[in-house]
Amino acid sequence: MKIAVLTSGGDSPGMNAAIRAVTRQAVSNNHAVFGFVEGYRGLVDSEILELNNRLVSEVIDRGGTFLRTSRYVEFTDYKVQRIAADNLKRLDIDSLIVIGGEGSMAGAHALCQLGIRVVGVPASIDNDIYGTDYAIGFDTALNTVVEMLSKLRDTASAHERIFVVEVMGRRSGAIALNAGLAGGADYMCLPGTPAVDPEQIDKISALIERRYELGKTHTLIIVAEGAGSAGEVAGALRATTGREVRVTVLGHIQRGGSPSALDRLLASQLGSYASDLADDGKSDIMVGLSGRNLTVTPLEETFTKPVNADSGLYQLAKVLA
Ligand code: F6P
Numbered sequence: 001m002k003i004a005v006l007t008s009g010g011d012s013p014g015m016n017a018a019i020r021a022v023t024r025q026a027v028s029n030n031h032a033v034f035g036f037v038e039g040y041r042g043l044v045d046s047e048i049l050e051l052n053n054r055l056v057s058e059v060i061d062r063g064g065t066f067l068r069t070s071r072y073v074e075f076t077d078y079k080v081q082r083i084a085a086d087n088l089k090r091l092d093i094d095s096l097i098v099i100g101g102e103g104s105m106a107g108a109h110a111l112c113q114l115g116i117r118v119v120g121v122p123a124s125i126d127n128d129i130y131g132t133d134y135a136i137g138f139d140t141a142l143n144t145v146v147e148m149l150s151k152l153r154d155t156a157s158a159h160e161r162i163f164v165v166e167v168m169g170r171r172s173g174a175i176a177l178n179a180g181l182a183g184g185a186d187y188m189c190l191p192g193t194p195a196v197d198p199e200q201i202d203k204i205s206a207l208i209e210r211r212y213e214l215g216k217t218h219t220l221i222i223v224a225e226g227a228g229s230a231g232e233v234a235g236a237l238r239a240t241t242g243r244e245v246r247v248t249v250l251g252h253i254q255r256g257g258s259p260s261a262l263d264r265l266l267a268s269q270l271g272s273y274a275s276d277l278a279d280d281g282k283s284d285i286m287v288g289l290s291g292r293n294l295t296v297t298p299l300e301e302t303f304t305k306p307v308n309a310d311s312g313l314y315q316l317a318k319v320l321a
Helices: 015-028 039-044 078-090 102-112 138-159 174-182 198-213 230-241 251-255 261-279 311-320
Strands: 002-008 032-036 048-051 095-100 118-122 162-167 187-189 219-224 245-249 285-290 293-298
Touching: 002 015, 002 039, 002 102, 002 261, 015 032, 015 095, 015 261, 032 039, 039 078, 039 102, 078 102, 095 102, 095 261, 102 118, 118 261, 138 162, 138 174, 138 219, 138 245, 138 251, 138 261, 162 174, 162 230, 174 187, 174 219, 174 311, 187 198, 198 219, 198 230, 219 230, 230 245, 261 285, 261 293
Parallel strands: 002 032, 002 095, 095 118, 118 285, 162 219, 162 245, 187 219
Antiparallel strands: 032 048, 285 293
């Protein structure tokens, strides 16, 4: 068999570990392995390279993806998907493994509808993919944000300031909620309520004043980008409190860095499992983790079914903040 792999969409720490696991499992199953560069763009342009165990050495600890990736919006076009499917047939690729987020899973499903065998591997720092407890990269991003919150708390307390920190997630509040709880943020603005909703701004302002009365003269507020901008929240809080407010937008720092041990383990398990399923001829599914169990989910569900925020965590965050 010939198995191919590509990484697509926003990169995430652990993608290299997943490519390594796909490759080494396929070689162990006596298959040839290939990689397409820059996600679906490379597939459409047939930019392919043969992979082997040596080529995936020394990558498990590197962030990013050595195959590179792309947000190839052209791939939503049926004609472009057709070109990709024809390329895979011409290159005699028996199975394609797609490592990426929910948008990449939609592209993978489209290829299955054109007769291509595809297995998906969930990778996104947003952790917004239905069918897995964790997507590759989420844990590393959490650790990065928690470390940044700790650094910001040092200077916030030194200057007795309010810090509003914006984190990534596109539409998901998973980073804000989990890193906010783990990092001891005092308040989290999550998608579902506009960050500058007047009631929410009043609530945060009252919290700030209560903390000052208790002698806690600094406050850390985390804002999910899907709820709004930290700048807008800061402006509203300056107006209501008259206090010094500073803004930090963590941006793409959250996408970089050496993958955590958990992300390396997750990527190794999911990449190897996907490769084995490809070996078994399975298709139109995405691998995932539920608790400690490896799972498969129909691809179509991974980008159509909602991923619900963890309400239990949200309640806990309110109690512990
Ligand atoms: O999908 C992951 C993500 O980091 C989102 O959290 C963020 O909104 C988006 O990618 C940024 O996209 P880009 O890297 O194309 O600027």
